Amino acid sequence: MAVHLVGLAAIVVFYVLILLVGLWAARKQKSTGENPDSEDVMLAGRNIGLIVGVFTMTATWVGGAYINGTAEIIFSTGFVWCQAPFGYALSLVFGGLFFAKKMRSEGYVTMLDPFQRKYGGRMGGLLYIPALLGEVFWSAAILAALGSTLSVIIEIDNSIAVIVSAIIAIAYTLFGGLYSVAYTDVVQLFCILAGLWLSVPFAFSHPAVVSISTTSDKWMGSMETSDIGMWIDSGLLLVFGGIPWQVYFQRVLSSKTAFRAQLLSYVAAVGCIVMAAPAVLLGAIAASTDWNQTDWPGRVPIPAEEQKLILPMVMQYLCPPWVTFIGLGAVSAAVMSSADSSVLSASAMFARNIYKLIFRQKASESEIIWAMRFAIFGVGVMATVMGITIETIYGLWFLCADLVYVILFPQLVSVVYLKGTNTYGSLFGYCVGLIFRLLGGEPLIYLPAVMRFPFYDYEHDVQRFPYKTLAMLVSFSGIVGVSYPMQYLFESGKFPKHWDIFHCVVNIPDEVVMLKEPHEVEVNEMTQITKDINLMPNGQINPALKFSKEDLLSSGADNITDDTSSVSDDAKPEALREYDGGSR
Known part of the structure; x- marks a missing residue:
């Protein structure tokens, strides 16, 4: 019971710390002007410095799903399948190389701005759907990690733990915008550093733990030849599916300069690898532990449905109470502040790209801010429900990049680098990519595979062919393969002007100005x-x-x-x- 009281005290202390930092940052937002406009709230007035920018970029990726999911996958299937930390780190590198400078130089407010400017408001609204789902899945994974951590600490119901955490994260995000999110991210990173690294030596020294060097066969994992296609598919999904995120571009666009936007991407990539190291070690320690010699009250071997609790289990049952206080309490409060990033990102896109640009073009700045606040509440509720109902943290964390990779990545490449693409190609690529992905099935949401690609595993109902990458390439081919022919057909006069129903090639309204060099x-x-x-x-x-x-x-x-x-x-x-x- 003593450990439970210590855990409860840790939660109170660290949650209060995060809440106070968030509210202080909200006051900083107000001090910049009595009536800040929506762009100030979404991007902190484009005044995020390099140090805070690096911290908030790193901390946004290194959240509850990142550390809990990494420990879970090391314990369950081994290091060889722990692709997410390295994949997301590489996504930051590629994002900095190819997209950060271009997006920041254009002065966009959200990731959807270039889509709506080029393809129109309604197409931008359609692209908001996978962007929203990605952010909701990400937030849900973080909240699920929090719920599992709190349920281990003080043995409260997982649902209550998720709901309480979501309420606190939403509270300061409602009023502080990106200022609150950024500054709580700084606290988050220090909390994770302290909590995780402090736990490692104590967990290593527990009598129930044998040397991880002698148990490498357990935590390193293995990969059969038939798994190579799946491994490549997953790796590419994480690298390139980790780029088209508003939560990433929100930090890029909030940077003072385009160069700083690139720099913080590169430094954050290094930070992601460094922060994954203790989670990997704790997962390896869990795989090297005889849980019968601990106070763990559950079954041994640990069943699959409880493996998402591995990280908090290691901290509570393999570390002394005072380390548990710092470790579990700090991590619980710290990972909460990653949920606010995704909630804010999805809400900012809704307020600007859906509410304002589609439904209320003449909306005042105050009205847009209130629309964003309502969206913060709505997105928070959706993420909370998913965080309660989904069983695997790593699976949910993985799923959040799926639709983003298949649909948004080819769209982002097209809108940034291919000037000849248009709304017709964008819509066609969106539809065929989505159809191919859905036909491949998804066990996590109980969606059966309708299309069985080569090397399909009928015994386990698993697609071993890299079908997600195929769906992405089909989507990209659809964008290019339809855009350029449609442009030729309209511009050559083979199709009459009035057939240009999307008004994007030749049937362009008078108020649209075409610039050969837009800037x-x-x-x-x-x-x-x-x-x-x-x-x-x-x-x-x-x-x-x-x-x-x-x-x-x-x-x-x-x-x-x-x-x-x-x-x-x-x-x-x-x-x-x-x-x-x-x-x-």
Whole structure:
């Protein structure tokens, strides 16, 4: 009972710490202005510094699902199948190399902005669905990890533990936005460092644990030749499915400069590997433990449905009470602050890309912020329900990258690098990718396989062919294979203009302006480099949409000015008009 009281005290102390930091950050948000606009709330005024940015990027990935799921998979199937930490670290590297600079230089507010600007508001809304599901699955995995941790500490019902954790995370996110999320992430990272690394030597020295060097056959795992296809499929899914996330781009877009956005991606990738190390060791220790010699009251060998509890079990039953206090309490409070990142990300996309750009184009900043707050509550509820009902943390963590990889990754590559793609190709690629993925089945959500690809394992009902990667390639091929022919057919006159029902090739409304170079506008023999600038009613450039001076310099601009007095009246409406939908 003493350990339970210690655990309860740990929860109270660390939850209060996280809550106070979140509320303090919310006050910092308010201090930046009496009436902050929605972009300030979503991106912290694009004022996240390099140090805080690195911490929040690393801590966002290294959450409850990351550490609990890593320990779980080491214990259950072995190190050879522990791909997620390395896959997500590589995704940060590739994200920094190919997407961070481009997205930040464009001055977008959310990941969906480029889709809606190029493919139209409704297509952007359709792409919001897999983005939302990914964020909800991610949040649910984190909450499930919290619930399992708390249920071990103080033997309370798992559902109650998940609900309490979600309420606290949602509370400060509602009022603090990215400021609260970022600063609680800093606390989170320090808590995980202290809690995990402190537990490792004490768990190693427990009498029930044998040397992990003598039990490598248990925790290293093995892979049959028939598993290679699955292993490659999973690895590619984690690497490239880890890029198209609003939770990632929210930090990229909140950076002061494009260079810093890249830099924090690279440093966070290293941080992800470092933070996975203690979880791997604790999983190996669990596999090297004779649980009959511990106070663990459950069955031995530990059944599959209880293996998601491995990390908190190691901390409680293999460590002294005071280490349990620091370890379990710190990790429980720390991983909670990753849930707020995903909840905020999904809510920001809803408020800006769905509510404002599709339904309420003239919504005030206050109205958008309130829409985001309602969305935070709704997304939090969905994640909480899934966190209670899904059994495996690692499986849920893996599933969250699935739809993102199959649908969003080829769409992101197309919208960023292929100027000729359009709404027709985007919609076709979306549909065929989704159909192929669903036909392959998904055991985690009890979806049977309708299409059995080569090497299908009929005995275990498992797809051994890399069918998820195939679905992604089919989706990408659909985007390209439809976009360019449709562009040719319309531009050559083989299809009449009125057939362009999406208004994205030739049947473009008058209010849509097409710029050959979207960010270079010739004004009085001087080039002013901007993003798609939206003029305010008084004719001045909206300051919330301007690049920073450092961004302009890094883009190669020779002449930089903050006013538009030199812009002729004729040039303004043609070159500087924002539009919703259509292809440039």
